[in-house]
Amino acid sequence: MKSNWTPIKAAIVLALCAAQAGALPALAAEQAQQQSATAAKPAAAAVLPGDDFFTWANREWLDQTEIPADRGSWGAMAALADDNNARIIKLIEDAGANAKADAETRKVADFYKAWMNEAAIEAAGxxxxxxxxxxxxxxxxxxxxxxxxxxxxxxxxxxxxxxxxxxxxxxxxxxxxxxxxxxxxxxxxxxxxxxxxxxxxxxxxxxxxxxxxxxxxxxxxxxxxxxxxxxxxxxxxxxxxxxxxxxxxxxxxxxxxxxxxxxxxxxxxxxxxxxxxxxxxxxxxxxxxxxxxxxxxxxxxxxxxxxxxxxxxxxxxxxxxxxxxxxxxxxxxLPKAFAQLRFNFYGKVLAGTPQQSARNKRALGATTAGLPDAVGKLYVSKYFPAESKRQVQRMVSDIKSAFEARIDKLDWMAPSTRDHAKEKVRTMYVGVGYPDSWASYGGLQVSSTDALGNVLRAQEFRYVTELAKLKQRPARSAWAMPPHVVNALNLPMQNALNFPAAILQAPFFDPKASDAANYGAIGAVIGHEISHSFDDMGAQFDAQGRLHDWWTKEDLAHFRAASQKLVAQYSSYKPFDDLALNGQLTLSENLSDLAGLAAAYDAFKLSHASKDASARLEADREFFTGYARAWRSKMRETALRRVVVTDGHAPAQYRTYTVRNLDAWYKAFNVQPGQTLYLAPEQRVRIW
Known part of the structure; x- marks a missing residue:
């Protein structure tokens, strides 16, 4: 997910990337033989959860979904973002036709209108x-x-x-x-x-x-x-x-x-x-x-x-x-010839995207960049119910408690380190849905006919606004992304989390879905963001957001040694014969995926205990399946190669494989030695 809006974060952006058919490299040939041997069987039986959990959980979606021509990748997050964009475009267009719209809404409508006026842009040159x-x-x-x-x-x-x-x-x-x-x-x-x-x-x-x-x-x-x-x-x-x-x-x-x-x-x-x-x-x-x-x-x-x-x-x-x-x-x-030339290189050559996005989608992107909070306010007022906010806040509380409980059980952590870790969790600011206060655009001039002028003035307005912070005290509750963006983030220097309203929808969060599915999807996202406060970077900041060594020497050595096991695990994944993942580059995200999924699982079990063994097993299956389905995605080869080289996130398929480090997943799906994803208990990475 895009994060022009994200100040320092121990890497939160939930990547829109995945290999459709990548395999764990060490066992790629074996898996290919297994899939070939089962090719004649019904599709549901073609892949076992223990061989490729990503494909098993998303097989129907993978079979039926094509990447849109204007995209380098497509997945659950991209589809949700696309649906959101259509809603917001309709809101903006309706606002443009409403003579009674307030001044800020009028600026949003005029910014969008100017960007859509191709004739004026061509004439301006x-x-x-x-x-x-x-x-x-x-x-x-x-x-x-x-x-x-x-x-x-x-x-x-x-x-x-x-x-x-x-x-x-x-x-x-x-x-x-x-x-x-x-x-x-x-x-x-x-x-x-x-x-x-x-x-x-x-x-x-x-x-x-x-x-x-x-x-x-x-x-x-x-x-x-x-x-x-x-x-x-x-x-x-x-x-x-x-x-x-x-x-x-x-x-x-x-x-x-x-x-x-x-x-x-x-x-x-x-x-x-x-x-x-x-x-x-x-x-x-x-x-x-x-x-x-x-x-x-x-x-x-x-x-x-x-x-x-x-x-x-x-x-x-x-x-x-x-x-x-x-x-x-x-x-x-600028005029179409410039935009097309840029797309031909950055879209087609670098991302492998065959077709440029529709004009209205690009207009929305420009408008969001120029007036992010104003667009977000329109979205929240229409599409984010108060009950969703309350329900997610309860989940956040559950998962924070589960994370504290996990800290208490760490036998390798000294009491002083443990106390500070728990203080970070307790004092963490968690923003759900939208910021406590909205940015004002009273000083920004917006024209309904000058698209580039609007972009330049919006950049200038943002720069002046940011410079003004040099005379202000930092605010822990300040948001770093607008609420209509499908994303989430951790801000370690603020000891704060942001969960925008747009991600609090299916398949990540559905008020009508089971608790198991919600904890597996948005619960894992919440746990992921909390865990960023304790990944290889976030763990270097204290509860006040200060870069501070609050670890004992022995605790830090244990943490780093355990982290290197995760580096090795992810570096072994090879989407292409000539290109493997970089486990060190993706370490922050992988640590947070692992700790976040574990904490979300604990929170679910503590909040929704069942005495019936079969019901518990079925709930566990639903939890892990919800996690995998939240990561369903496809990516074109050119775009995937770029992500592997430059992105701090592993492609989505490999993020799904986090489950192979949790004991409960093995029991839920009867994963046995010899299956591709199987790890012996002593090989499973356990940190938080």
Whole structure:
């Protein structure tokens, strides 16, 4: 799930990804033989739960479902999001026709209307973007370049959202409390400036990555040519060479996940000495951070590398880089030729998506990005009943209690560590449905005829709003994503969770479904988010959200050793002959899947005990099946490969395999030695 809205999270986004037919690599041949031998049997008997629980639970859906032409992947979350989008589009269109709509609702309707007005966008051409392009063309020296780079800074990234990591600008800024100062907000500077999804796309020597680099360089040339630049191929070669140098200084995804490496406080005066090459005074003034004294430099290597290139690379190349970046970043809101060119590369080439999404879906995406809370308020008022909120809040309470009980039973944990872990659970803020207070858009000007102007003004409005936080105290109850997004997240620096209204629907939560199914689906999601406070990253923050070593040396050693078993387990999964999962990259999510599922199971059993053995067994089967069905999804090969390389989440099929570490799953489905997913009791990973 997308998380432009997610400040630091120990990785929550519930990925829209899965391999339709991936197998556990070590036993892939064996499984293929088993499936071949049963091919003549009825479909329901073709796969045993113990051989492939994902396929067993989702076989009918997998057989009947095709990935839509405008998607790189499709699944339970994507389908739910699509249904939600249709509802919200109808709400916005109705609001546009309502003369009595309030001012904020009118802004939502006008933003959407302007984006839908293709004729006006075609007629405007590049005119709305011309001030940016003129500012780039006017750069005469390194100080002016530094100033323009500072002016491009926007609050559009968060450090640990591995599905949306890069910012299109040279750096990203994120405003949040200090890592060791929970009562003070600071600006975090992060690496950015790459047109490809990750540094790996620039440095990986594989033929496939080499081909993508060639295609990307041609895309740069085509975009510059469409934007009116001559000698586009030569310019594109120089722009790509600059991006390659930037990428070589970037941290890897695994390095970015090491929060200790991000704990770098620089004074404003330090930049010139620690990252020479940039005119930092001009940059910070351009970014409206000239009065800020302290910064969190999340990626010092990338900051140094970029500053060095400001000095080393000729101004003409930088100007071409910035011009391409502007055209590329706003192509979707430019005339159709620009939007189509962008989709042909990012949609077809990188994601393997055959068809561009309908205009109204893209208009909704732009409107949500511009006025997230205003759109969310429309959705909640119509589609989120109060009873659903109360029911989910009761489940949250049950699962928090179950997690505390699990902590009490950990024989390897020292009393001091245990007490602090329980304090984190008890003091955790859990937002269900929507925020306690809504953002106001009173200062945002929205036109019904100027689509790109609206986008630019909304970005500026958000940036100013984020900068204002530097004079405010951090708020634990602040939300980081709008309520109409199908997602959920943990905010370790706030010791807080957000469960937006949109995910509190079937197949994740259904007020009419059994408790077993709900605890297996949304209960596991709730447990997952709670568990992020105790994954490899979240466990480094205390109850106040401070980066603080609250573990004994022995407890931390045990936790890390146990975690490496999960790293090894996931690194053994191989969707393709030439590409395996990265168990270290996906560790945070895998730890939270495991602990969250276990806590949800405990909560269900404690809250819904039955004396009848057969009823208990049937309830367990329903619980685990609900979990697997919540992860049903398919993904195109190109998109799956990108996810494996760049995403902090394992593909959904492999997340379903979390069940093989829980003893109750074996009993519920009579899983026996020799079956593909079977693990001997001593091989099952047990941490929390």
């Amino acid at each position: 590049l005119k709305p973007l011309q001030p940016k392009l003129d500012a780039i063309a006017a750069i005469k020296d390194r100080a002016a370049l530094s100033r323009v780079l500072g002016q491009s800074l926007r609050a559009d990234v968060d450090p640990l959202n591995f599905t949306n990591f890069s910012t299109p600008n040279l750096f990203g800024v994120w405003i949040n409390q200090g890592l060791i100062e929970p009562n003070v907000n600071l600006p975090y500077l992060l690496q950015g400036g790459l047109g490809l999804p990750d540094r790996a796309y620039y440095v990986d020597a594989s033929p496939r990555m080499a081909e993508l680099r060639t295609r990307y360089q041609q895309y740069i040339a085509d975009m510059l040519k469409l934007g009116g630049h001559d000698n586009a191929e030569q310019r594109a070669a120089r722009v790509f060479a600059l991006e390659l140098k930037l990428a070589q200084s970037h941290a890897t995804r695994e390095e970015s996940a090491d929060i200790q490496k991000a704990n770098n406080v620089w004074r404003a005066k330090d930049f010139a000495a620690k990252a020479p090459g940039m005119d930092w005074n001009a940059f910070l003034q351009g970014a409206r951070l000239g009065q800020q004294d302290r910064f969190m430099v999340y990626h010092p290597g990338a900051i140094r590398g970029a500053a060095a290139e400001v000095a080393a690379t000729d101004l003409a190349t930088w100007k071409d880089y910035l011009a391409f970046n502007a055209l590329n970043q706003f192509a979707d809101t």
